[in-house]
Amino acid sequence: MIITVKANIPEKELERIKRQFEEQGFQINDSCGANYHILGLIGDTTTLDEKSILADPYISQVTRIAVPYKQASRQFHPEDTIVDVNGIKIGGKEKIVIIGGPCSVEGQEQISRIAKEVKEAGADMLRGGAYKPRTSPYAFQGLGFAGIMNLEQAKKETGMPIVSELMDSEQLEEFVEHVDIIQIGARNMQNFSLLKAVGKTKKPVLLKRGLANTIEEWIMSAEYILAQGNPNVILCERGIRTFEKYTRNTLDLSVIPIIKEKTHLPIIIDPSHATGDWKLVEAMSLAAVVAGADGLMIEVHDHPECAWSDGAQSVKPKRFKEIIEKCRKAAKIVERELG
Amino acid sequence: MIITVKANIPEKELERIKRQFEEQGFQINDSCGANYHILGLIGDTTTLDEKSILADPYISQVTRIAVPYKQASRQFHPEDTIVDVNGIKIGGKEKIVIIGGPCSVEGQEQISRIAKEVKEAGADMLRGGAYKPRTSPYAFQGLGFAGIMNLEQAKKETGMPIVSELMDSEQLEEFVEHVDIIQIGARNMQNFSLLKAVGKTKKPVLLKRGLANTIEEWIMSAEYILAQGNPNVILCERGIRTFEKYTRNTLDLSVIPIIKEKTHLPIIIDPSHATGDWKLVEAMSLAAVVAGADGLMIEVHDHPECAWSDGAQSVKPKRFKEIIEKCRKAAKIVERELG
Amino acid sequence: MIITVKANIPEKELERIKRQFEEQGFQINDSCGANYHILGLIGDTTTLDEKSILADPYISQVTRIAVPYKQASRQFHPEDTIVDVNGIKIGGKEKIVIIGGPCSVEGQEQISRIAKEVKEAGADMLRGGAYKPRTSPYAFQGLGFAGIMNLEQAKKETGMPIVSELMDSEQLEEFVEHVDIIQIGARNMQNFSLLKAVGKTKKPVLLKRGLANTIEEWIMSAEYILAQGNPNVILCERGIRTFEKYTRNTLDLSVIPIIKEKTHLPIIIDPSHATGDWKLVEAMSLAAVVAGADGLMIEVHDHPECAWSDGAQSVKPKRFKEIIEKCRKAAKIVERELG
Amino acid sequence: MIITVKANIPEKELERIKRQFEEQGFQINDSCGANYHILGLIGDTTTLDEKSILADPYISQVTRIAVPYKQASRQFHPEDTIVDVNGIKIGGKEKIVIIGGPCSVEGQEQISRIAKEVKEAGADMLRGGAYKPRTSPYAFQGLGFAGIMNLEQAKKETGMPIVSELMDSEQLEEFVEHVDIIQIGARNMQNFSLLKAVGKTKKPVLLKRGLANTIEEWIMSAEYILAQGNPNVILCERGIRTFEKYTRNTLDLSVIPIIKEKTHLPIIIDPSHATGDWKLVEAMSLAAVVAGADGLMIEVHDHPECAWSDGAQSVKPKRFKEIIEKCRKAAKIVERELG
Known part of the structure; x- marks a missing residue:
């Protein structure tokens, strides 16, 4: 200094x-x-x-001369961190992981049906929200524990690991038991109590970048988890808040090479929340793959217009499959493969 | 719609x-x-x-034609909400409330000493952080419960109500018992679990605006608290994140007349966090008062250069007193009075 | 409405x-x-x-129900606009154009040398600034007309068309005579006098997006040029201003599919100004290509550490060649080809 | 360094x-x-x-250790610059200047009528746009030279100096002859050719801050004018672009004490463009005065709903008078006076 x-x-x-x-x-x-x-x-x-x-x-x-993070820094940990999720590896230089599923779990029938379609399209993992952070207290808040149970059943049926968002440490035990990757949402990126709580487990944590957080703050939030002893951190970019109005957020793909240079952690991209528009998901998915992303998390719904949340950014299963096929080709540009 | x-x-x-x-x-x-x-x-x-x-x-x-909030809307509740904190009234058209104190509680001696100075300068309430949201896991995280006890002792000595930030619902009971105003920090403005938790109490809640949240999202977060049955919500603007580098954040004073028009809730301004620079606090305090703010929350430390956090934005007690004296005159412009 | x-x-x-x-x-x-x-x-x-x-x-x-632009709108002009620059076509569904060269023309020897290297690496066109918009009045302001002459000589030597930035309508005649594509810089995107002036010519105009301009404002600036009778408008995204500090600007690649949907104009990406860091240029170039860009404009300098401006974002010719080779492969993903 | x-x-x-x-x-x-x-x-x-x-x-x-500006820096020029406009002084510690008038000059009758009302309300100077920077090429672009002539006539009738925006150096001579303060608009803050052009005159220049420009860039643009030999620069804050949607821009009042500390130049505030909403103008005017502004520039129109541009942010003459009366009282808080 x-x-x-x-x-x-x-x-x-x-x-x-x-x-x-x-x-x-x-x-x-x-x-x-x-x-x-x-x-x-x-x-x-x-x-x-x-x-x-x-x-x-x-x-x-x-x-400052030295970076303020230690455990996340590539300087002190030159090897890529590879997070193992039930045998599926996130990070490293070989595979690119695809996570698909609806914004919200709406019931057993819905999640099981979409899970099958998502798997058939080529996804590695299933996402679905059971506890939903909604701007309005009057909007659908998620099915809660029942939603987690629905996800677990869909996992049994398809074999895909499940990703779901944790909003409160009160549900931590439930998530540790039933969920494969705990997602920390953008709005909770600096909920330091929650970061410490998941840091005390060994569960893979998918840490979304906050809407208006710098890359350095994001890495510092990862550092909170690492410092508690949990090395299984996956970063996820989902767009930042800018003045632009045609998109919901502005997807910052330059974070991919930056995160790869500064840290050893895997990074995946969520083009659905980033753009808020299903029509932009394909182009941003391809771009993320060739820019070096370790995975994609895409919202899929078979009836987006009836989705209980965020329908406008969900692609249909058929489209999802096409995106995966194109990404499979794009992965070769960077000498990688889809799962 | x-x-x-x-x-x-x-x-x-x-x-x-x-x-x-x-x-x-x-x-x-x-x-x-x-x-x-x-x-x-x-x-x-x-x-x-x-x-x-x-x-x-x-x-x-x-x-949308109708606003998405109901209980916070002035349309359905034309009267100003006045929050009563141990007899001190926040909101309405008469008084302007001054809250002063250090960023962090550093021990009994420190908080008692500063509390006396702050009171003597003319403050109505004492602020001090016991649980600190820090970007770095290696930075001082606050004294925790011991800090709350220190604040309570300072309250006994000076008679001033105390304001402190709650980061986790685990400490809610402790805050309800010992603290007079529960602060929800900017980083937790959309921690909806925490909002619901404080909404279930009747404690006054000071809800800071998130770093990159629109006024509408802020009001919606207030609505979360109101919808749970707690009417005692005080809004607090503390600067938003922009591209500007000379200030820590950009203080948005236009929120004052907007909040007064759209809602019935009191609004106070925190010029210390907004600017990050003690030299700017006086000008922004005066500006807030004549723009219609219901109160000010200012960081005060007698040895800012030794403060355990945020020293650069803390004014010394003597300066704090001068600011209060000037604000007392400025209040007359808008036909109000300092407490 | x-x-x-x-x-x-x-x-x-x-x-x-x-x-x-x-x-x-x-x-x-x-x-x-x-x-x-x-x-x-x-x-x-x-x-x-x-x-x-x-x-x-x-x-x-x-x-508003209808978009505020008419001539730029794809609705009223479904066919892609293809801008012909001395036989090289920008836009459409086949070719992707590569523009390379130094930030500033520093003299005949420099620009001729780099022009040859850039051509050898596979570029289609040469860029170089003769009139430079610099934040500081004390910084190098460009060689002016001499720089334009140097570019013209380099064009003669290599056969590549030249792109250079026009800052003032006083130089318009000079640019019409000697330059192949007139660049309007980000800081002049809403210099409406200048837009009208270039709109009165038939010269291809490369219109950069302003640092803090919405996509709609950008299209409206294109509309200024089109409305004057010049159909040869090429849009160029070069990053927008956000709170992030690790990059100079935030590259918004989602504009590519949006511009393609809303307008019929070609769009190229400038990853050099967008990121301000040569290490990020390759990843962002590949991403732009697969996201559907019609071209790339990349800063190249053989001695970046001695460049008279913006050295940190310039790649060396060898690296530039590698980027082009990778982009050539990436173009196939979207069924296109490099020139 | x-x-x-x-x-x-x-x-x-x-x-x-x-x-x-x-x-x-x-x-x-x-x-x-x-x-x-x-x-x-x-x-x-x-x-x-x-x-x-x-x-x-x-x-x-x-x-950087030293600031990149020299002539604008208070370090090398400790005394306040006071710009003399036909005997009215802008800057220093005594007077606060009020500039009022419509967004656009719409004809002789309109500007003469409003000029009288504005003067009667207590304004020192008259503003009015003759050349208008409009986002849309189809929107009213101003009356041009005829508008300047109308302003000059209104000046003769009321004795008030006139302020108008210059968009192109082609009109510079016309402005030097007929206008008292040349305004450089926010969109042209980094139109360096135009800055150099007005720097070569001795006319007072009102330099608006760009929508997304840092304070340092703004001072550097002032430096462009000063470096050409024109010392009569007045800075004008008019709001910056953020993610907030309830206001047109976000007014950054912290610039006032910062500009006063870093430079010796006068600074005035434009609450009309900053907020885009006449209902917010009074509160922001008062705030600006007590924060230390050297003047206010307020849009006034007697029939805002028929204004040819920006009606929503214009106050009526009666309201304008009330604002001036309140500002007169507020000025005393900072030991200053209105003209």
């Missing part, structure tokens, strides 16, 4: 500042130019609070 | 769509122009999911 | 509003529900100003 | 980098820690291009 001190700092104040950091165990490298005076801090700066350092009236700038 | 149907819709499909809405209990007003064909839905549309309606291939646009 | 009138409007005021629109030549379809009252306007609404209509105290909402 | 070099840099490469900067006339201060190696550059770094420096594969970070 480099601390820029004001050029006109009195000697006494400079000594105070240096002593302050030395007492915290840092070595200091003092360097002085014509218009600046900088202190290089040597030691582990991850616990330092930049904003408090900046409160010192004689300090004008704080620049 | 107005549904725009594609001009070339076959008669059969139009009948299907109309039937679909009639079966849900809506009356339909069919109106047809040269280039458009619209259906006006008459009935309670708050539970309808726009995105699922849009999934119908023959529907091109959905326009 | 659908105008929502307040439910409690007096009869007299309603008559006034209806008369007002009828006098402007619109037919009106009046439709009344329990909580709403709407007027459907039949006629050409492109010239109507929504914000002035909303100034009427009895009007609460204005909803 | 501080350049962070990768820790593992070979000695030879380090020497090359140092030599490179020394050849450009910089002195170098080399400082080396355990995990970092930094070079402090001593000399005038305003012309250095950070992005090109970053292209060097051995350089990982570039941190």
